[in-house]
Structure formats: structure tokens, C-alpha cells
Amino acid sequence: MDQDADVDQTAPHPAADAGGTSAAPDAGTVAPDAETIARDAEAVAAAMQTVRTMVRPGGCAWHGVQTHETLTPFLVEETAEFIDAVERQLPADEVRSELGDVLYQVLFHAAIAERDGEGYDLASVAGALDAKLIARHPHVFGDRGEMTVEELHAEWERLKEDAAGEERGSRGPLDGIPAGMPTLARAAKVVERLKRARLVDPSAGESHPDDPLATAIGPDEQRMAENGIGDAMLALVVRANAAGVDPDRALRLAIDRFTARVTHGE
Numbered sequence: 001m002d003q004d005a006d007v008d009q010t011a012p013h014p015a016a017d018a019g020g021t022s023a024a025p026d027a028g029t030v031a032p033d034a035e036t037i038a039r040d041a042e043a044v045a046a047a048m049q050t051v052r053t054m055v056r057p058g059g060c061a062w063h064g065v066q067t068h069e070t071l072t073p074f075l076v077e078e079t080a081e082f083i084d085a086v087e088r089q090l091p092a093d094e095v096r097s098e099l100g101d102v103l104y105q106v107l108f109h110a111a112i113a114e115r116d117g118e119g120y121d122l123a124s125v126a127g128a129l130d131a132k133l134i135a136r137h138p139h140v141f142g143d144r145g146e147m148t149v150e151e152l153h154a155e156w157e158r159l160k161e162d163a164a165g166e167e168r169g170s171r172g173p174l175d176g177i178p179a180g181m182p183t184l185a186r187a188a189k190v191v192e193r194l195k196r197a198r199l200v201d202p203s204a205g206e207s208h209p210d211d212p213l214a215t216a217i218g219p220d221e222q223r224m225a226e227n228g229i230g231d232a233m234l235a236l237v238v239r240a241n242a243a244g245v246d247p248d249r250a251l252r253l254a255i256d257r258f259t260a261r262v263t264h265g266e
Helices: 034-055 068-087 092-115 122-135 149-163 183-196 219-243 247-265
Strands: none
Touching (some): 068 092, 183 247, 219 247
């Protein structure tokens, strides 16, 4: 997984129990008790068995013919629906339901891998994830002590190089960014990575009075900036439509030009 996309945005979780598993803490507690951990494990195991039953021969005909490839659109859709529920601040029950649909996709893929003998199953997926999280958070599970966000980003890059058997400093600033990411999300990721590498400074330069970010300081100003930027981006899409230009393609090409210009100067 891409560290930037997943692990480094995961809040440090409580220390793993003796079995190497961990669970999110209940509100107001430092860590879940044994009963909560057991309940979590039992619920996930029951859901996995339900998916196995549907996927295996004699189960659901539709589930039986699905593959990782055919399920990809559903994973994207369910993820988008969860994001929508969060951003619309829907009631907790609805957010929980959407998150369950995302979990279902994970269980579905694991069941397919198990069914088709691909060499991994849910236990190995979860075990590998747990080991990776612990290894990449030595400041939580090791003796590194407290680290700043900037130090953590540098540490994660070093750990990824070590895990891949690469020489220190050999990874480029844009390595690991999926080419298939939605274009706008990829553009944001590219800018963030180049900023971390100190190859660009998004805050440099003069701000125009009409710039929606010109006065972005506190939460209220950031909300205003978000509205202004959204309106400006939509206006560009409208202009692209009028000009017969595909805005997604235009942005993809702009990303390529930008990265080539910046990394060439590196």
C-alpha cells in the first residue's frame, strides 16, 4: 500500500495484544478490553463465513462467478458512498452501514483469493497489515519516542525503502502514486509529495485579492476558501465544456507537464 494513501493517515492504534491484533479504542477509553476485542473478532469471523458461503460452490451463483477484476467497480462505488456519508454528516447508523459495505468488499476479495488458491486469505491479509502498521510506527510500538509529522514522513520513506530492499534515498518523490487514481486526487497527491521533497512551495508567490486562499487562516476562512476554490474549479469545467475540452484529460496532461518540469530541475 502507498504509505501516503493509507498508513500515515491512520491514527496510531493501541498496542497489539499477544496475538498481534489490535482494535480501535472505545470512546473515552485508552484501549478496548478483552471482551470488546473478542466481540470484534467474532463479528468479523461471522461476516467472513457468510461471504465464504456465498462465494463457494453451492452458494450464490452471482458471487461464484465474480473475480477481483469484476469487483473493482463495486469497491470504488462503495468507497465513494462511504465518503459521501461522511462528508454529508449522515447519522451514525448510515455511516456504519456504508463502512460495512466497504468491509464487505475486503471480505469478498479475501474469500475469492481463498477460493481460487491465490496464496492468501483474510487472516494473512490482516496479519500482514498489523505487522506493517507496527513496523512503520516505531514511535508508537518501539523506542523511537515522540516524532513530529515531518520526521514521520521521512521515517516512513526510509522504512519503505528498507522493506523493499532499496538503498536509502533511492525512492523518487513521486514513487508509489497509483497511475489509476482519480485525476484530481492524483494532482493533489503529486503536489503534496513534491512539497514534502521541497521541490515546490505551494504557498510561495503573491496572492491575488480575489484568490479564495488569500485570507485562509482559521476554520471559517478555510470553509470560505473551500467554497471559493470549488466554484472556481466548476467554472473551469464549464469553460472546458464550452471549448469542447475534456477537463479530466486537460488536468492529466497538466500534471505530466508540471512533474516533468519540476523533477527535471531536481
